[in-house]
Amino acid sequence: MSQATEQTTSRDSRGATAPIIQAIEASRDYELAGETVHAVRSVNLEVHAGEFITLVGRSGSGKTTLLNMLAGLDNPTSGRVLFEGVDLAGFSEKQFTHLRRHRIGVVFQSFALLPLLSAYENVELPMRIAGVGASRRSVRTQEVLEMVGLERRAKHRPYELSGGEQQRISIARAVAMRPDVILADEPTGELDSVNAAAIFGLFREMVTDEGMSIVATTHDHTLLDLADQIYTVHNGELDLSEVGRHIDADAQFKRLDPVEDPGPDSTAEPTDG
Ligand SMILES: Nc1ncnc2c1ncn2[C@@H]1O[C@H](COP(=O)(O)OP(=O)(O)OP(=O)(O)O)[C@@H](O)[C@H]1O
């Protein structure tokens, strides 16, 4: 189905598009050593197609817990999370598999790269699992590695990359399959200000040009101007702090710093076997 058709069919009677992800009074408690931690409290949030949402909040305020619930990686203790109107609580294993392979891309706060695979292989793996053909996989892997400025680090294993480079590889991996939604947890936490702005610029571009939706947490207030909506997470609760601050991504955001001189033998190698 074309994107245009999808959008038409998901419009309600008022002409508004239905949210792609919706949290309804979603809460998450953790029980630990006889104590209850209310990590997320009765959160209501709608993520629409073509929307860039940022979540800001202090450490421990509940951002990761909320993102994990939106991704279907964790279940709310009470309340619901819907994906295209369907409660994730009722999803079968098969539906979750489809969701994770094709619809949602996650950038983990801890990167979650596989240590024995090269940067190239880490980025390529989800496409391989999803059954994308070898030549398309190779083209797309090169493309997203270039997008994050790391085509020259394709052969490096995660431990042979800097923290910021690992972070950019985890972003490349999440966007490679062109998911409908990217949920990115502190995607610029390890980056310098120039590269952080470039990543947010890239996100802005994907939202504006490809109609993707992005929810990203950040501590960096200089990046917020690129988002459509900014929510503050405080003690597990969500407050809409600002709407419509969207400015077009400036040309200066469009290219990440490529890494320096690759040396004689470090061209990207499509490993196909
Ligand atoms: N598995 C768990 N068991 C018990 N408590 C937990 C667990 N995971 C998180 N918490 C608690 O829930 C609260 C919210 O944690 P969360 O990781 O969502 O915060 P955060 O906003 O992402 O913080 P940061 O900015 O440091 O990443 C914290 O107080 C944390 O200690």
Ligand SMILES: [Mg+2]
């Ligand atoms: Mg966190």
